Amino acid sequence: xxxxxxxxKREYLTKVKNKSFVIMTFLSPIIFIALMLVVAYLTQLNxxxxxxxSVLDESGLVQDIFKSTEKTSYNILEDMSLDDAKLLxxxxxxxxxxHISKISDLKTASDYITxxxxxxxxxxxxxxxxTKIQLELTNQNRITQGFDVEKLKASNISVSILQESFEGxxxxxxxxxxxxxxxxxxxxxxxxxxxxxxxMIMRSVIEEKTSRIIEVIISSVKPIQLMLGKIIGTSLAxxxxxxxxxxxxxxxxxxxxxxxxxxxxxxxxxxxxxVRQAMENPNLKxxxxxxxxxxxxxxxxxxxxxxxxxxxxxxxxxxxLYAAIGxxxxxxxxxxxxxxxxxxxxxxxxYIGFFTVIENxxxxxxxxxxxxxxxxxxxxxxxxxxGVPLWQxxxxxxxxxxxxxxTVWFAAKIYRVGILMYGKKPSYKELIKWIKY
Amino acid sequence: MSNLLEVHQVSKHxxxxxxxxxxxxxxxxxxxxxLLGPNGAGKTTLIRIINQITMPxxxxxxxxxxxxxxxxxxxxxxxxxxxxxYKSMKVGEQALYLAQLKGLSKAEAKxxxxxxxxxxxxxDWWNKKIQELSKGxxxxxxFVVTVLHQPKLLIFDEPFSGFDPINADLxxxxxxxxxxxxxxxxxxxxxxxxxxxxxxxxxxINKSNKILDGxxxxxxxxxxxxxxxxxxxxxxxxxxxxxxxxxxxxxxxxFRTLEDELxxxxxxxxxxxxxxxxxxxxxxxxxxxxxxxxxxxxxIFIKTVKSN
Numbered sequence: 001x002x003x004x005x006x007x008x009k010r011e012y013l014t015k016v017k018n019k020s021f022v023i024m025t026f027l028s029p030i031i032f033i034a035l036m037l038v039v040a041y042l043t044q045l046n047x048x049x050x051x052x053x054s055v056l057d058e059s060g061l062v063q064d065i066f067k068s069t070e071k072t073s074y075n076i077l078e079d080m081s082l083d084d085a086k087l088l089x090x091x092x093x094x095x096x097x098x099h100i101s102k103i104s105d106l107k108t109a110s111d112y113i114t115x116x117x118x119x120x121x122x123x124x125x126x127x128x129x130x131t132k133i134q135l136e137l138t139n140q141n142r143i144t145q146g147f148d149v150e151k152l153k154a155s156n157i158s159v160s161i162l163q164e165s166f167e168g169x170x171x172x173x174x175x176x177x178x179x180x181x182x183x184x185x186x187x188x189x190x191x192x193x194x195x196x197x198x199x200m201i202m203r204s205v206i207e208e209k210t211s212r213i214i215e216v217i218i219s220s221v222k223p224i225q226l227m228l229g230k231i232i233g234t235s236l237a238x239x240x241x242x243x244x245x246x247x248x249x250x251x252x253x254x255x256x257x258x259x260x261x262x263x264x265x266x267x268x269x270x271x272x273x274x275v276r277q278a279m280e281n282p283n284l285k286x287x288x289x290x291x292x293x294x295x296x297x298x299x300x301x302x303x304x305x306x307x308x309x310x311x312x313x314x315x316x317x318x319x320x321l322y323a324a325i326g327x328x329x330x331x332x333x334x335x336x337x338x339x340x341x342x343x344x345x346x347x348x349x350x351y352i353g354f355f356t357v358i359e360n361x362x363x364x365x366x367x368x369x370x371x372x373x374x375x376x377x378x379x380x381x382x383x384x385x386x387g388v389p390l391w392q393x394x395x396x397x398x399x400x401x402x403x404x405x406x407t408v409w410f411a412a413k414i415y416r417v418g419i420l421m422y423g424k425k426p427s428y429k430e431l432i433k434w435i436k437y
Numbered sequence: 438m439s440n441l442l443e444v445h446q447v448s449k450h451x452x453x454x455x456x457x458x459x460x461x462x463x464x465x466x467x468x469x470x471x472l473l474g475p476n477g478a479g480k481t482t483l484i485r486i487i488n489q490i491t492m493p494x495x496x497x498x499x500x501x502x503x504x505x506x507x508x509x510x511x512x513x514x515x516x517x518x519x520x521x522x523y524k525s526m527k528v529g530e531q532a533l534y535l536a537q538l539k540g541l542s543k544a545e546a547k548x549x550x551x552x553x554x555x556x557x558x559x560x561d562w563w564n565k566k567i568q569e570l571s572k573g574x575x576x577x578x579x580f581v582v583t584v585l586h587q588p589k590l591l592i593f594d595e596p597f598s599g600f601d602p603i604n605a606d607l608x609x610x611x612x613x614x615x616x617x618x619x620x621x622x623x624x625x626x627x628x629x630x631x632x633x634x635x636x637x638x639x640x641x642i643n644k645s646n647k648i649l650d651g652x653x654x655x656x657x658x659x660x661x662x663x664x665x666x667x668x669x670x671x672x673x674x675x676x677x678x679x680x681x682x683x684x685x686x687x688x689x690x691x692f693r694t695l696e697d698e699l700x701x702x703x704x705x706x707x708x709x710x711x712x713x714x715x716x717x718x719x720x721x722x723x724x725x726x727x728x729x730x731x732x733x734x735x736x737i738f739i740k741t742v743k744s745n
Contacts, residue, residue, distance in 0.1 A: 003538055014526065212521030216582070219488040219515040220538035333627050420490070433452050 002231050003221045004171040011233025025241045029249040037256055053096055054089040059103045098146045106141045183382035187353045190311050190378055196323035197238035205326030212344035214419045231319045306384045314377025314398040317407055324411035327418030328426050353382040361386035371396050373403035441466040441621040447496030449482055456482040458645040471636035472625040478642045480625050484592055488515050514588035518595045519580055522567045529563035532582050533564040539586040572599050592623045629735040642740040643745050660732045663705045666690050668726030669718055674699040677721055
């Protein structure tokens with residue numbers, strides 16, 4: 001008798017009707033959007049404040065280059081000692097004091113320049129000051145050495161390499177960024193999904209054990225049916241929640257930014273910083289058209305199929321392990337010792353994804369880990385936008401499927417024995433023994 | 438009468454631990470079969486094997502003429518000792534779900550549930566959650582769910598635990614009625630008085646082995662020690678006791694009487710008949726009490742397990 005649909009239906013309905021699930025479904029996007037708005041608002045506030053930097057240039061070489069901007073205003077001090085300048089800077093609530101003493105030799109200019117401040121300045125600030133001064137001093141040095149600066153400038157040649165695949169498809173740097181965003185989002189989504197809903201499956205198994213209903217159920221259905229039903233039912237509930245989150249979040253975001261007039265895209269996150277830098281690069285045309293072109297360069301069909309297959313494969317692989325853990329223990333506090341082996345490969349794959357794949361999507365490390373079944377779903381999903389040969393994807397999928405079957409078999413064994421074991425916390429040794437039962 | 442269930446030479450290991458060793462039992466159709474044994478003897482393992490929760494290492498199980506298979510799930514109703522229900526699910530939904538898992542259609546399950554709920558006067562619980570019910574109330578639901586699909590074989594593991602005497606009696610009557618309607622019942626319990634009251638057949642399992650089985654009445658016959666409990670009034674109890682001690686194997690007996698009497702258990706030898714004792718006693722005084730001591734299941738249990 002196939003009870004799988006019945007079990008899936010029950011698991012789905014119980015999850016979806018659960019009060020805390022409903023609350024989480026509707027509250028999470030609200031909280032999330034509210035937090036985003038607060039951060040955006042604070043960032044704006046932060047940006048609105050003009051930062052004052054006092055400059056005491058005893059060498060007289062560079063003070064002309066400090067032009068005040070919207071965000072930074074330079075207060076040029078003259079004719080005073082360093083100590084007075086420090087006092088003044090403090091009194092005028094300057095962020096810091098840039099001091100340039102008399103420079104006797106331009107080659108050792110670094111020895112004469114110091115930045116004094118209460119709080120340690122950000123690397124960004126220091127390097128922008130460094131760039132400014134360096135540029136000016138280089139120019140002056142060139143003049144004293146008799147170069148014609150204008151000619152030098154005119155002789156500068158800017159190069160931007162055109163990218164084209166062997167098949168003649170034109171690509172650009174925008175492509176890389178679009179690929180990165182897509183791969184990253186897919187990998188991260190899978191990671192989050194496994195953690196959130198894997199845990200939910202585990203708790204639901206534990207609940208059946210603690211409420212002692214399990215023996216009644218498995219006198220009617222095979223444990224593996226119950227386990228699969230649980231995994232599928234919970235996943236469907238998870239997908240429902242995710243879809244609601246995305247839709248609700250999107251609507252809220254639009255509505256909130258319209259009403260409050262906060263431009264969320266102004267928010268500074270590391271990824272956006274990356275995108276912004278790319279956009280500021282004059283050699284890189286990063287406009288809508290370019291992004292669309294980049295988008296069309298994505299192997300979309302491949303991406304969609306691979307996403308579905310790797311997502312399902314990876315998720316089922318991990319969730320069956322979660323189910324096995326739930327069956328092995330009596331309560332949630334006992335799960336800790338078994339969680340580490342699950343989380344390790346998961347976290348590893350995200351690290352590899354965000355560091356190695358971005359650096360070199362087809363390097364040895366990325367390639368190897370996109371084959372290893374426990375890391376392949378996340379790593380491969382992040383690699384695919386950069387174009388992965390079909391045979392690699394197929395081999396990886398076959399390996400994943402093989403491991404999945406093995407893992408389900410293994411998890412089902414533990415599950416079958418574990419659900420009827422009460423009152424003791426098993427060791428790994430015992431789990432191995434259970435498999436032989 | 439044929440057997441509904443036959444378990445042949447079933448063994449089961451868990452690692453190095455032997456849970457069942459060549460155990461065979463036969464459960465006659467329409468009987469109430471008591472499965473007895475101390476804690477950890479292997480009863481639950483045997484019950485789980487019959488329910489196809491655990492697979493035996495060797496041996497076979499025949500239910501209603503066929504080797505045990507998946508189709509038998511709907512023929513068995515099982516009330517485990519470790520039992521419970523989904524706490525946050527409503528009574529009605531939950532009962533429907535469990536009935537459907539046993540192969541009933543939703544509509545059929547609903548009709549039968551309504552009937553049982555009315556019968557046990559729990560109709561207004563339909564929309565309550567299990568966590569709102571008391572333990573005894575939840576047990577009632579569980580009982581209904583066990584018998585709802587009208588299985589040929591009912592397996593009850595400690596069915597009366599958690600019930601007050603009134604409800605325990607109610608459940609007992611329901612079990613008897615189900616038997617009348619043709620069901621066969623396997624009954625596992627540590628409450629010997631209910632075994633005494635309900636069971637037609639018993640099997641005793643100890644340390645993974647079956648050490649005793651048969652019709653309850655035959656078992657009792659085998660265990661009877663030809664001992665009679667007597668109460669007698671005479672002129673001089675002391676003298677009479679000494680006389681009896683010389684003639685028979687005598688131990689003191691304890692029971693309540695209205696007068697001051699000599700109370701003894703008298704064990705007869707094989708060739709002696711109770712009438713011989715009775716005739717002897719009538720000549721000695723006035724007999725107020727003469728009963729054959731039938732060994733109780735409790736005595737048989739303790740004696741067999743200890744000597745094993």
